Structures are given as C-alpha cells and as structure tokens.
Amino acid sequence: MTAPPRPGGGTAPPAGLAARLRSVPWRQDLPASLVVFLVAVPLCVGVAVASGVPAELGLVTGIVGGLVVGLLPGSSLQVSGPAAGLTVLVLEAVREHGLDSLGALVLATGVLQLGMGLLRIGRWFRAMSAAVVHGMLAGIGLILLFGQLYATAGRPAPGTGLGKIAGLPGLLADVLTGRSAPSPVLLGAGTLLVLLLWPYLPARVRLLPAPLAAVGLASAVTAIAALPVDRIRVEGLVEVVRIPDASSFAAVAGPGGAGTVLAFALIASAETLFSAAAVDRMHHGPRTDYDRELTAQGIGNTLCGLLGALPMTAVIVRSAANVQAGARSKASRTLHGVWLLLFAALLPAVLGLIPVAALAAVLVHAGAKLVPVRRIGALWRDHRGEAVVLAATAGAIIATNLFEGVLAGIGLAVLKSAWQTSHLHIGVEDPADPDGPLRVCLTGQATFLRLPRLLDALERLPADRSVELDWSGLRHLDHACTVALVTWAAQHRARSTEPLEVDPPLPTAV
Template identity: 90%
Template sequence: MPARARALPWREDLPASLVVFLVALPLCVGVAVASGVPAELGLVTGIVGGVVVGLLPGSSLQVSGPAAGLTVLVLEAVREHGLHALGALVLATGVLQLAMGLLRLGRWFRAMSAAVVHGMLAGIGLILIFGQLYAMAGRPAPGTGLGKIAGLPALLADAATGRAAASPVLLGVATLLVLLLWRYLPARVRVVPAPLVAVGLASAVTAITALPVARIRVEGLFEVVRLPDAASFAALAGIGGAGTVLAFTLIASAETLFSAAAVDRMHHGPRTDYDRELTSQGVGNAICGLLGALPMTAVIVRSAANVQAGARTKASRTLHGVWLLLFAALLPAVIGLIPVAALAAVLVHAGAKLVPVRRLGALWREHRGEAVVLTATAGAIIATNLFEGVLAGVGLAVVKSAWQTSHLHIGVEEPGGPAGGPLRVRLTGQATFLRLPRLLDALERLPADRAVELDWSGLRHLDHACTVALVSWAAQHRARSTGTLEVEPPLPTAV
C-alpha cells in the first residue's frame, strides 16, 4: 500500500510535466531571441531551472526558467557589456542570491510594495510589446523605450499601407489571433498550449509556402555554451556592471517570491519556504552563469500551468527540464523552422499579460495612491531604464507611505465661554516634517490677543523638525501676544 501511495503522484506528474514542457519550449526560445542572445541559451536556462532547481527545496510546484520580466534588462546588458560578459553577470547574481538566502533575507522581499512590483512588470511588458511589434513587421526596434513609442505611428502606417514587408506582418497577426482566440475553443482542444499551437502552425505555413520571412538562427547547444573567462569578469568592476547584477538580483528574486505567493494560493500542498527558494534560485543562476546562459526566475505562467495540469510533487517540474534537454540535444534543427515574427507575436501576447489593466482600474477606485505609484513606476522604466525606474517607484512608494502614515489632526476649540476665553488647540496623530507647513499655518492663524492652551499630549510621534517649530512658535507667540500661552505637556527648553 505505501508503494502504491508513492507511485500515485506519477500519474499526475508525468502528464503535467509534458504540459509544462510544451508551454515552456516556445517561451524559452522567444525570451532568448528577444533578449538578443542565441535561442539555445533560453533552453539552457529552462533545463537548469527544471533539472537542477526543480530538485532543490523551497517551493514544490512553481517552475523556473528564463522570464519575459528580465528580457529588457538582459538586452541592455548584452548591448552594453557584450554577450561574453553575460555569464559573469548571471554568475554574480546567483552568488548574491545564494548569500541572501543563507542570510535568511528571502522573507524581506514580501515587504516590497506590490504597486512597485506590478508597475515594474507593466513597464517591462509595455517595452516588450513595443519592441516586438517591430519584429512582427520585420524591422529593427529603436534602442530606447521612448524611441520605440515615437516610432510606432510610422511603423503602423507602413504596415497598414504595405510599405512594410507583408509576409512577417500577416504571419505575426495570424499568430497573435490564434493566441487570443484559443481560450474560446473546447476544453479537449485546449489541452495543447496555445503558444505551441501558434508557433507550430506559423512554422508549418512558413515551410509549406516558403514565405520570405526571417527564421530563428540555430547554432547548436554546445556551440553557444561558453564558460566565463577572465575578460568576462571585467564587466563586474564598473558601476554599470554592478548595477546590472543588483537589478538582476532584485527583480529576479522579487518576481520569484511574488510568484511563489501566487502559486501557494493555487494549491493545498506544502507552502513555500522563501529563504530556501531564494537559495535554490541562487544555485540555479550560478550554474546558468557558468554556462553563459540567461538569468532565471520562477515564472508564473509555467507554474500556473503546472498546478492546473494536476502536478503533485517536484517530479513534474524536474521532468519538464529533462524533456527540454532531450529536445535541445536531439531536435535542435526544429528551432530553425520557427519564424521570428511568430515568436514576436508570442512575446507581444506575453507582454500584454504583464500589464495589469484590471488591477489598475480597481486600484484607482479603491487605493488611488497605489495606482499612481504603479503608473509612475511603469512610466519611469519606459523613460529611463529598468533599474532607475524601479528605484524611482520605490522612492515614490516610500514618500506615499510616509505621507499617509504622517496623519496630523489640529483641533481648535472655543469652549462655550466668553469671546475672550482661551482657545484650546489639540494636536493628535503624528507630527512629522511632511505636515510642518500645515501645522505652522494653523498656529500662526491664532489671534494674538487671545489666551491659548496648546495640548500636544495626543501626538504619537513628534519629530525634531516639528519640535523645533513648536518651540520657536511658542517663543514668538509669547513675545508678540497680549494673551497667555499654556502648553501641556511642557515643551523642551533645548532642541
């Protein structure tokens, strides 16, 4: 009976692993191409994410591999430092994640503002969409986010009037339509993942009709794997390289742990150990770095497919890595049949999923400040770059939080006595420098010919700036006013 109980999960894990493999295959290749690296490097990262990270502790059902959320940053890193330096950057990322996991810092990522994370993903998704629209039209994309946006009207006009090559445009649009309409088909048809069907159909049509479109360049798995050499690590010495490693680490770790929280809500099995999961991701990225591959993170699309396919244990995600390895080793030429325009359409569809349109509407109605942070983060990423945009979002989130928590109530009471009776001023809440202008305005409006009783005992916090302002105002009021001033509790004499 125990042996039967142990064997039962394989009945669910084996078919689930095939589903995840079919979902991961086109995405691994597409993310690599969009990142400006050989397609096989995306498969290498997917293989490591399955065969290595799939066996390690942390989360039991979420799946790791190359992610669309890191595409923009990898593309910038390859342009700035070269493909030869990518391995060193990813290796350093893995070591940093490993150290953070061992220091038990994984749980702190749960404190990151959700608006910043969703704004980060929205910015990445929009840049991904804008860039891949050019690939769907068979044209190179501008290097900056603002450049991509500025060139879109001319690109769309060329596609509509026929000045752009018709074959890649039509192929990309058809692929996108398959992706959008697939979910409306019967459930028995939707057993096969939409990305695989869309890319497979596009590849078949291209091969049969000999369409004049660009296809994925195939170099071979062993040809693209390169161990980092001494020259590769030179990129780590500069500020740009160090910033790239930090951005890789923060974004990959945040996306992994937010994905873990989402996956935990989808099943009733063991919960994720965040510190162990961060350590496992560090091991995986260190190995990817040694192989010169893309950085990895846990990916919510593949993880959700794993859970929805009925996976029970780690075996499903590990086996999906085995299937990727067998495919890359035995059928690499198949990758060369895939049209670039079809993969671009898959990534446009994936990028659209990163833009939380529905969440933004709900936030605007219920938490308008969070919606502003989300939108500002996405806009900053498009206008600058990923790292600076995220820093801007975090800074704005901190300012918003400080403003909201620094609530100060100023009550001025005139208890039913004669007009010449004392005014009672009560301060409650938190008096910080953010509320200093309002506090001083209220105090300076008090008439100079009235007695004043200032009660600040209801303040939960009084920072140094407000303390100095109260002491200074009290001294000036006593010097200029004909009425008395009583302060309870007494203000400090020296500040």
C-alpha cells in the same frame, strides 16, 4: 482472506493497494511535466531571441531551472526558467557589455542571490509594495510589447522605451502602405489571433498549450507556403555554451556591470518570490520557504552563468500550468527539464523551422498579459495612491531604464506611505466666552511632512487671545515639529500679553 470477486470476473485489488496506487505522485506529475515542457519550449526560445542571444541559451536556462532548481528545496510546484520580465534588461546588458560577458554577469547575480538567501533576506521581499511590483511588470510588459511589434514587421526596434513608442506611428504607416514586407506582418497577426482565440476553443483542443499551437501553426504555414520570412538560427546546444573567462569579468568590475548585476538580482528575486506567493494561493500543498527558494535561485543562476546562459527566475506562466495540470510534487518540474534537455539534444533542427515573427507575436501577447489592466482599475476606484505609484513606476521604467524606474517607484511608495501614516489632526476650540482661552488639540503623527499645515494653523491664532496648547494626543513628534512648536511658543509669548499654557510642557532645548 481473499479479495472480493469483481463483477467481470477475477478479484479486485485490495482497498489499501488501490489507495496507494492513486496516491503515487508520478501519475499526476508525469503528464503535468509534459504540459509544462510544451508551454516552456516556445517561451524559452522566444525570450532568448528577444534578448538578443542564441535561441538555445533559453533552453539551457530552462534545463538548469528544471534539473537543478527543480530538485532544490524552497517551493515545490513553481517552475524556473528564462522570463519575459528580464528580457529588456538582458538585451541592454548584451548591447552594452557583449554576449561573452553575459555569463559573468549572470554568475555574479547568482552569487549575490545565494548570499541573500543565506542571510535570510528572502522574506523581506514580501515587504515590497505590490504597486511597485505590478508597475515594474507593467513597464516591462509595455517595453516588450512595443519592441516585439517591430519584430513582427521585420524591422529593428529603437533602443529606448520612449523611442519604441515614438516610432510606432511610422511603423504603422510602413505596414499600411506596404513598405514593410507583408509576410512577417500577416504571420505575426495570425499567430496573435490564434493566441487570443485559443481560450474560447473546445476543452479537448485546449489540451495543447496556446503558445505551442500558435508557433506550430505558424511554422507549418511558413514551411508549406515557403514564406520569405526570417527563421530562428540554430547553432547547437554545445556550440552556444560560453564559459566565462577572466576577461569576461571585466564587465562586472565597472559601475555599469555592477548596476546590471544588482538589477538582475533584485528584479529576478522579486519576480520569483512574488510568483511563489501567487502559486501558493493556487494549491493546498507545502508553502514556499522564501529564503530557501532564493538560495535555490542563486545556485541556478550561478550555474547558468558558468554556462553563459540567460538569467532565470520563477515563471508564473509555467508555474500556473504546472499546478493546473495536477502536479503534486517537485517531480513534474524536474521532468520538464529532462524533456527540454532531450529536445535540445535530439531535435535542435526543429528550432530552425520557427519564424521570428511568430515568436515575436507570442512575446507581444506575453507582454500584454504583464500589464495589470484590471488591477489598475480596481486600485483607481479604491486606492488611488497605489494606482499612481503603479503608473509612475511603469512610466519611469519606460522613460529611463528598469533599475532606475524601480528605484523611483520604491521612493514614491515610501513617500506615499510616509504621507499617509503621518496623519495629524489639528483641532481649535473657541469657547462661548469671548474672554476664554482658545484650546488647540494636536492628535496623530506630527512629522516634517505635516509641518507647513501645523505652522499655518498656529500662526493664524490671534495674538490678543490666551491659548491652551494640548499635544498629549500626539503618538509621534519628530524633531522638526518639536523645534517648530518651541519656536512658535517663544514667539507667541514675546508678542502677546495673553498667557499661553502648554500641556505637557515643551522641552526647553531641542
């Protein structure tokens, strides 16, 4: 049997063959990998520079995220690499422990994540309060935004979040009065303007990712106009690799290093797994296995630590670009790692053309996008308690540090949930007969959080009336409230001549 003739001559391919050709993953994955690569290059470099490490280390982490984590099971379409969410913590770690100790810290982080994945702890990250996670990202975004504003003006940023905010009026005054060099300010402002206007340009123009276009234009203007601005310093891919030695692990042994490792592991894992949940909602392919994904991230960070590179997470910006570009399988994210490796190996001098102010503007834009303004508004309208947790978490991160701020947010979320779930209704029924007993009905959850309200209601009962206390409607009665009820009943019987009936009977000893 021959294939039917084609209108223009020849024969058409069999229908089955055409269907198979259309279903070949690389037809979608190859162009998607190029899109992700173009998005990843400026972000990898920018995160590295903002973290106080050589630019090439960001590319090393991106390469490991593509070539290693990209092949491992877990999530099929999300892309891993250096993330803006860890920039603040990495910068603090490098300042405190030194660049030579970064590899040991990241290596320990990877081992901890690997153990968490093998113990199947990944699924438990889904139980973390969404308000705490968004508050964490908002706090990180604000610190990143404020800190990179100084870089766009060519000024060093203060070391603390509050210091960055306090110094903004002085920074603005320096810019307006000309005490700051105008070239980096104008270059950063122009880069930010390109990023803001890019979504409104024609679709054919927007095929080029906005960060790459903005950085490329800034680099071209800098080269053509010979602007006197700082540029990225290039050391070479091999030269920046720092394999940790025995002395490097001294930073991990102390309490400060152990706290940094724990913060790296918890925040990177939370960001990765929440990113996975977001990416799963964007496509109809296989769902993420959270424990396997956490294990894959542990393997990736272990390797990044051995190379002295930045810690990695799954990055929602690159992952979203991967899905939107039509990726179908892991091939796209793996190929993006190949392109990063070829770029770093063959074209490292290109990095030396990039002005620091342009990368700072890219990170200002990225930091602003981490602040969930719309979500805060929606939460304030519908769930004000969640909005308070989000804002308090972000504020605590700015005022203290990332780890302590997240712990404060988790504590506040737990307290809020405990308060909301310990709902206690106290009903007092006064019969029409003035000589009849007062009936007190308790329903809901009687916990120590509601103890003041419970005691106030009981102590307001008159001593010259008989009382019927019905607590059969309580779903939970904790020890503190049990003691309070037993004590109140004993005192009421001692000072009143009227009877007190309790149903069901209270325990005689607590």
